Amino acid sequence: MHAKTPFGAWETYIHADSGKFLKKKDLNRRATGTGNVFSPNPLESQGSATGFSDNNDADSAALNNQLKSVSLLGLDGSGYLKDAYVNIYSRAKTYSATHTFNFTRSQDSFEDVMAYYHIDTLQRYIQSLGFTNINNRSITANVNTYKKDNSFYSPSTKELTFGSGGVDDAEDAGIIAHEYGHSIQDNQLPNFGNSAESGAMGEGFGDFLGATYEDATSSTSFGTGCIGEWDATSYSSSNPPCLRRLDNNKVYPRDWVGEVHADGEIWSQGLYDMYKAFGRDVATKIILQSHWSLTPDATFNDGARAIKQADLLLYGGSHGDQIDSIWAARGISTQ
Numbered sequence: 001m002h003a004k005t006p007f008g009a010w011e012t013y014i015h016a017d018s019g020k021f022l023k024k025k026d027l028n029r030r031a032t033g034t035g036n037v038f039s040p041n042p043l044e045s046q047g048s049a050t051g052f053s054d055n056n057d058a059d060s061a062a063l064n065n066q067l068k069s070v071s072l073l074g075l076d077g078s079g080y081l082k083d084a085y086v087n088i089y090s091r092a093k094t095y096s097a098t099h100t101f102n103f104t105r106s107q108d109s110f111e112d113v114m115a116y117y118h119i120d121t122l123q124r125y126i127q128s129l130g131f132t133n134i135n136n137r138s139i140t141a142n143v144n145t146y147k148k149d150n151s152f153y154s155p156s157t158k159e160l161t162f163g164s165g166g167v168d169d170a171e172d173a174g175i176i177a178h179e180y181g182h183s184i185q186d187n188q189l190p191n192f193g194n195s196a197e198s199g200a201m202g203e204g205f206g207d208f209l210g211a212t213y214e215d216a217t218s219s220t221s222f223g224t225g226c227i228g229e230w231d232a233t234s235y236s237s238s239n240p241p242c243l244r245r246l247d248n249n250k251v252y253p254r255d256w257v258g259e260v261h262a263d264g265e266i267w268s269q270g271l272y273d274m275y276k277a278f279g280r281d282v283a284t285k286i287i288l289q290s291h292w293s294l295t296p297d298a299t300f301n302d303g304a305r306a307i308k309q310a311d312l313l314l315y316g317g318s319h320g321d322q323i324d325s326i327w328a329a330r331g332i333s334t335q
């Protein structure tokens with residue numbers, strides 16, 4: 001979840017079963033559609049925060065200027081926003097017989113296209129790294145079905161929900177990616193997040209996934225080290241507005257406060273520093289690989305050790321010295 005305030009219940013992972021999935025059926029029809037999105041969000045693509053406000057979900061020339069036309073890959077041919085990696089369930093019930101999905105942000109269907117495009121792109125990215133067994137399923141995303149300014153992944157239903165309070169959460173790819181991060185971790189490691197430190201690692205990983213996705217899709221460097229700039233215009237007065245940052249230099253245990261999102265900034269910075277040192281692909285591969293070595297109540301120390309092990313497995317330990325120093329700077333040993 002991405003709220004500033006803790007909602008403890010959503011951090012308690014409850015599993016109805018072992019999370020086994022039916023093998024997905026081969027679909028004999030595939031369609032490529034087109035649609036408008038923010039990528040990753042209007043502030044990052046413009047390169048400044050100037051001229052944007054939610055204004056109760058209204059369109060504006062400045063916001064329309066940040067729309068990008070993208071291809072929507074893998075559509076199942078039904079006319080709905082559905083494919084092997086994501087299934088949109090929404091208030092708008094968006095449909096197009098010609099797979100043409102050009103909306104503006106005042107229309108609820110715009111958020112449906114956002115969730116479809118960015119989740120689909122993230123899963124394709126994970127597969128491009130060589131992982132075909134990480135959350136490789138058609139995840140249901142409930143869009144605009146929840147009125148609060150919050151979004152969440154539910155480990156019991158295995159679904160994502162994006163709220164419409166403030167800036168609609170699914171108008172910001174950083175928020176979409178953060179929530180998808182929770183579903184990735186739950187898929188790799190059911191029940192993860194049982195302890196305070198594993199909960200913080202879950203939030204930190206979501207922020208890492210969101211911030212690196214924002215960086216990779218933005219044409220500007222505005223908002224580097226910050227996640228959710230557009231969403232945060234509803235509640236942040238900083239420039240850039242940030243849901244959270246990945247460069248606050250928080251150190252464990254000195255800066256630990258006992259709130260998963262705030263404490264997640266300790267963890268996310270270590271991950272983000274790996275991204276800055278090794279590049280997105282290498283860092284993401286090592287980090288995803290490391291999840292398989294963790295237990296549901298893992299500590300920061302366990303997490304850093306697992307990262308070092310994953311580098312050994314994938315790259316013969318060639319990033320080991322840098323991994324040691326990156327985590328030492330956060331107060332976390334890799335030993």
Ligand SMILES: [Zn+2]
Pocket residue numbers: 001002178179182202203206
């Ligand atoms: Zn979260």
